[in-house]
Amino acid sequence: MSDHQKTEGDQSATQDSMRPESPEAAAHPRRLKSFVIRSGRKTAGQQAAYDTLWPKLGLDPGTPLRDSRSPGRESAPLVIEVGFGMGQSLAEMALAAPETDFVGIEVHPPGVGSLCLQIQTSEIGNIRIYQHDAVEVFEGCVDDASVDRIQVYFPDPWHKKRHHKRRLIQPEFTAMLAAKLKPGGLLHLATDWEHYAHHMYDVLAAEPTLENLAEDKFVERPEWRPETKFERRGQKLGHGVYDLLFRKR
Numbered sequence: 001m002s003d004h005q006k007t008e009g010d011q012s013a014t015q016d017s018m019r020p021e022s023p024e025a026a027a028h029p030r031r032l033k034s035f036v037i038r039s040g041r042k043t044a045g046q047q048a049a050y051d052t053l054w055p056k057l058g059l060d061p062g063t064p065l066r067d068s069r070s071p072g073r074e075s076a077p078l079v080i081e082v083g084f085g086m087g088q089s090l091a092e093m094a095l096a097a098p099e100t101d102f103v104g105i106e107v108h109p110p111g112v113g114s115l116c117l118q119i120q121t122s123e124i125g126n127i128r129i130y131q132h133d134a135v136e137v138f139e140g141c142v143d144d145a146s147v148d149r150i151q152v153y154f155p156d157p158w159h160k161k162r163h164h165k166r167r168l169i170q171p172e173f174t175a176m177l178a179a180k181l182k183p184g185g186l187l188h189l190a191t192d193w194e195h196y197a198h199h200m201y202d203v204l205a206a207e208p209t210l211e212n213l214a215e216d217k218f219v220e221r222p223e224w225r226p227e228t229k230f231e232r233r234g235q236k237l238g239h240g241v242y243d244l245l246f247r248k249r
């Protein structure tokens with residue numbers, strides 16, 4: 001079983017959580033989630049870091065993001081990452097760009113714990129975290145024209161045809177992300193799954209408020225993106241890497 005298959009998890013669990021009688025399905029009757037909550041617990045170190053830092057770093061999906069910016073940094077450049085996994089690449093980026101505020105969104109509890117531990121160990125001061133569905137975070141918390149860069153690295157490819165509708169990158173979500181970008185802001189995607197890469201390209205190219213910064217479809221990995229954990233796993237499996245970089249008109 002590939003790592004991506006493991007990430008996509010147990011389909012029967014997904015179907016259970018989306019049965020009509022579940023509260024989640026009642027609140028969002030038509031939308032399929034792009035994730036399943038994977039099993040796995042935080043390590044003791046991750047849990048301790050989470051317990052210490054979450055009251056300070058954790059963001060409430062019921063509150064506008066603008067109300068949570070650190071005093072004096074309201075106009076700092078803002079980067080939002082969807083699905084940061086275990087958080088290594090986000091932590092690395094935040095350390096390399098202390099003038100920028102980073103917001104990470106992830107639903108996997110050990111991933112959130114892992115990022116908290118890295119923030120604590122490396123004394124990173126410019127990351128805040130939502131532990132929530134990114135679609136709902138963008139819908140409910142993020143102002144239009146307020147974000148400098150949105151990045152989605154190696155999202156679950158949902159490679160079986162019957163699961164493609166669960167892919168995060170779809171026209172509706174892309175239009176919402178584009179609306180959240182400032183004019184000139186960047187949408188940066190990466191995947192190791194060739195079919196998804198071409199799907200991403202088709203979706204982004206069809207969004208009229210975005211323009212492609214690549215000469216053809218894809219760009220070389222920009223200097224700000226470190227290699228991610230899933231990227232390295234994909235490379236071991238012989239996959240390619242496809243970066244897409246589009247700018248808000």
Ligand SMILES: C[S@@+](CC[C@H](N)C(=O)[O-])C[C@H]1O[C@@H](n2cnc3c(N)ncnc32)[C@H](O)[C@@H]1O
Nearest residue numbers: 035083084085106107133134153154228229230
């Ligand atoms: C394949 S992993 C990639 C992780 C990381 N970006 C990397 O490259 O190593 C995709 C991650 O996206 C998260 N995810 C998927 N859909 C999400 C959503 N709607 N909101 C927040 N996180 C999501 C999953 O929990 C998972 O950790």
